[in-house]
Amino acid sequence: MIDYIQNIRTNLIAYIWDKDYSSAPNWQRTLVSTLRIAYLTIRDLVFDGQLNLRSMSLVYTTLLSIVPLIAVSVSVLKGFGSHDQIEPALRNFLEPLGERGPEISATIMNFVEGINFGILGSVGLVMLLYTVISLIQKIEAAFNFTWHVTEERTFVRRFSDYFSVILIGPVLVFTAIGLTATLANSTLYKAAMGYDFFVSIISVFELAIPYALIILAFTFLYIFIPNTKVNFSSALIGAFFAGMAWQTIGWLFASYVSQANYTAIYSAFAALFFFMIWIYISWTIILIGASIAFYYQNPAYRSRSKRKWLLSNRMKEKVALMSMLKVAESYYSKDKKITLSDLNQYLNISSESLAPVIHSLHKMGLLIRTDSEPAEFVPGEAPDALQISDILAAVRQAEEDDIVKISHLPKDDRISNLFEDYQSAAQAAIQGISLKDLLDGDEYKNSPSSESV
Numbered sequence: 359m360i361d362y363i364q365n366i367r368t369n370l371i372a373y374i375w376d377k378d379y380s381s382a383p384n385w386q387r388t389l390v391s392t393l394r395i396a397y398l399t400i401r402d403l404v405f406d407g408q409l410n411l412r413s414m415s416l417v418y419t420t421l422l423s424i425v426p427l428i429a430v431s432v433s434v435l436k437g438f439g440s441h442d443q444i445e446p447a448l449r450n451f452l453e454p455l456g457e458r459g460p461e462i463s464a465t466i467m468n469f470v471e472g473i474n475f476g477i478l479g480s481v482g483l484v485m486l487l488y489t490v491i492s493l494i495q496k497i498e499a500a501f502n503f504t505w506h507v508t509e510e511r512t513f514v515r516r517f518s519d520y521f522s523v524i525l526i527g528p529v530l531v532f533t534a535i536g537l538t539a540t541l542a543n544s545t546l547y548k549a550a551m552g553y554d555f556f557v558s559i560i561s562v563f564e565l566a567i568p569y570a571l572i573i574l575a576f577t578f579l580y581i582f583i584p585n586t587k588v589n590f591s592s593a594l595i596g597a598f599f600a601g602m603a604w605q606t607i608g609w610l611f612a613s614y615v616s617q618a619n620y621t622a623i624y625s626a627f628a629a630l631f632f633f634m635i636w637i638y639i640s641w642t643i644i645l646i647g648a649s650i651a652f653y654y655q656n657p658a659y660r661s662r663s664k665r666k667w668l669l670s671n672r673m674k675e676k677v678a679l680m681s682m683l684k685v686a687e688s689y690y691s692k693d694k695k696i697t698l699s700d701l702n703q704y705l706n707i708s709s710e711s712l713a714p715v716i717h718s719l720h721k722m723g724l725l726i727r728t729d730s731e732p733a734e735f736v737p738g739e740a741p742d743a744l745q746i747s748d749i750l751a752a753v754r755q756a757e758e759d760d761i762v763k764i765s766h767l768p769k770d771d772r773i774s775n776l777f778e779d780y781q782s783a784a785q786a787a788i789q790g791i792s793l794k795d796l797l798d799g800d801e802y803k804n805s806p807s808s809e810s811v
Contacts, residue, residue, distance in 0.1 A: 371397075375662045394660050395653045402649055403642070409649065412500040413641040420637050423493035425469045426486045432470060454608040454636055456615040458629040494520045494583075500641075501584040504648040506659070508713040509698060511585050515729065519582075573601035576644065580651050586709065587699055587732075592655035600647025607639060658708070669711050671754070677705060677715050678753045679746070679796070685725065686741040686797050695734035718756035724749060742794035747785060749793070 374393045379386060403409045428448070448466065452459035498511070511519065576597035581588045615632055653660055669677060681701055688696045698716065702709050716735075719725040723738040737744060758764065 371662075391657075391660075395650055397662075398653050398660060399646055399649045403646060408503065409642065409645045412503060412645060413638055416496055416500060416641040417634055417638045419493050419496045420641070421634070423489050425466060426489045427493065428466065429470045429486065430490055452633070452636070454611040454615065455629070455632050456612050458615065458632055462629055462633050491520050498583050498585065500645060501580075501648055502586075504645060505584045505586050505588075505652050506708065506710040507584060507586045508710060509585060509716075509733075515733075569601055569605055572604055573597045576600050576604075576647055579644065580648055584648070588651065589655055592651045595654050596647040596649075596651025599650050600643050603646070604640065604643045607643065611636060611639065656708075669707070669715070674715055674753045675750050677707070677712065678719060678749050680705060681712075681716065682719065682724065682737070682744070682749050682793055683797060685735050685737055686744075686793050689737055689741060690797075695728070695730075695736060697732045697734050699732065701735075714756070715753055718752050719749070721756075722748070722752040724752055737793070740794075741797060742792050744793040746788045746791045746793065746796060750788070 374390060374397060379390050382390075448463040449460055452463050455462065495516070502508075502510070510516075573594075574597070577590070577593045580593035580596050581590065684701060684704055685696050688694070698709060698712065701712060701716070705712065716725065720727055724744060726736050726738050728734045728736065
């Protein structure tokens with residue numbers, strides 16, 4: 359039996375990865391792409407384990423932040439008269455917990471109602487908001503990891519974006535819920551229910567609404583949370599699979615909870631036990647959807663072997679020079695300023711590979727990152743003052759610090775002399791050349807030795 363299963367697995371992997379489908383029909387290429395994305399998502403979840411770790415981390419942060427988050431949402435929604443809809447929405451989220459769902463939602467709402475903002479004071483209010491923001495920051499970190507994004511939002515962007523989620527998000531969600539309830543109570547709706555034909559259509563519509571709302575919510579998360587540009591189609595594909603899985607697994611989980619009897623083991627903690635499991639399942643599904651969206655948008659990452667997209671030392675130097683040159687060109691022209699996405703496309707390398715080089719240039723003050731949306735780059739000084747030797751030194755010495763530095767290596771005069779001669783020759787070749795010289799001059803373009811540097 360084991361050999362039979364192993365044989366099926368081998369044949370399936372060979373079908374997915376080892377054949378050339380460039381001239382295959384569209385349906386077959388779509389099928390193979392779907393299977394590859396499924397394989398890679400399962401690999402990241404089960405074999406690599408990083409998605410699991412992120413989900414478990416978010417469980418703890420969610421438990422810590424759920425009461426402050428709902429408290430902030432209640433205070434915002436009171437201004438719109440919609441705060442009474444929070445508890446029904448919470449009960450709906452906890453519906454897979456069966457009879458324990460209302461018990462947990464009532465407990466959470468009791469905690470929320472017990473918060474007295476007047477007694478908290480300014481320090482307590484700041485701590486409350488910090489707890490909420492830390493949850494969104496953890497979610498962003500998990501999404502950025504899934505999307506292979508190493509650049510974080512700037513402080514200004516983080517402040518504005520997070521508060522948009524905290525303040526505007528609940529209003530939009532509960533407005534949509536309120537519109538749905540208003541439609542259900544409208545005269546037209548009640549009149550249509552008198553016809554069998556419309557009853558069938560409305561029944562299908564009512565069945566589809568929960569799926570549609572959760573898919574739209576996940577689509578919003580996948581577009582807004584990662585610190586990168588996510589195409590709507592990619593976000594929708596990931597949200598569709600995540601939404602369908604969330605609703606279906608929720609129904610299965612509810613069936614399991616209704617039959618399981620863990621009270622004898624966990625006693626009063628049984629409700630908390632199932633609550634934590636459901637939060638873990640929810641975050642796992644959400645991150646799986648994000649992974650599907652990532653692989654759908656980035657076919658270059660659909661590789662059977664898990665690769666680390668690292669640059670060689672000479673590529674780092676050339677990427678640094680080309681990036682600085684591109685930024686300098688934008689500096690002197692009337693075109694829009696260069697973003698990280700622009701450099702990704704220009705250099706034809708991933709942001710995961712480019713980000714450490716840009717970080718080194720930014721750390722040394724050779725590049726300045728603006729607080730615009732998205733962040734743009736300008737030279738740290740005028741290009742005629744920026745020396746090529748400083749740009750190369752920034753990436754060559756990027757990882758050196760007080761602990762890891764060249765002076766800690768064992769002393770060997772043979773190597774030291776050779777290294778000094780090599781350094782001197784390289785320095786002499788670029789001595790006195792500024793970024794502006796490189797931008798204006800032709801003697802450094804298309805030279806025979808340029809590809810061997």
